[in-house]
Amino acid sequence: MNDQRAEFLSGERPDDVAIFLADSYVSDDRLEQFGERVDGGTLIVVDGERGRGAFQAATGTGAMQFAKSAMDLEGDIDEDLTDGVCPDADDDTATHEPQYIFAFAEEQNEDVGGLYAEGDVIHAYAQCTCGTAYSDRWNPESSD
Numbered sequence: 001m002n003d004q005r006a007e008f009l010s011g012e013r014p015d016d017v018a019i020f021l022a023d024s025y026v027s028d029d030r031l032e033q034f035g036e037r038v039d040g041g042t043l044i045v046v047d048g049e050r051g052r053g054a055f056q057a058a059t060g061t062g063a064m065q066f067a068k069s070a071m072d073l074e075g076d077i078d079e080d081l082t083d084g085v086c087p088d089a090d091d092d093t094a095t096h097e098p099q100y101i102f103a104f105a106e107e108q109n110e111d112v113g114g115l116y117a118e119g120d121v122i123h124a125y126a127q128c129t130c131g132t133a134y135s136d137r138w139n140p141e142s143s144d
Helices: 002-011 031-032 048-061 064-069
Strands: 014-023 036-038 041-047 100-105 121-130 133-136
Touching: 002 014, 002 041, 014 048, 041 048, 048 064, 048 100, 064 100, 064 121, 064 133
Parallel strands: none
Antiparallel strands: 014 041, 014 100, 036 041, 100 121, 121 133
């Protein structure tokens, strides 16, 4: 795991975003020069503004628009941001694999309470091959 990714996953890069693009969704070898090759795809950690632009270029959807569409349905996204479990996986025989994942970190905010009072929070949003968009969030300190 590269340093940028490790720092992001520990909540140390709140101004950055992470984007996972599955090989089955985007097959462009040039992505590797911008991110880290991981099992099944490429994971990119980049500053927020450039990351949102890269996300839109790769997916055709605005990052925050996508996040809003996914936030109401909770699923499980792996804390390394390379896989997940679609909440609709039990509903049919369709293939359920993340096509892409968008994530950002939010700094601890004790005034908000709950998960936010416990520490930094990673927000992650995934688009499944079946068409379902879902979300997950966690404190990196308690993700062991």
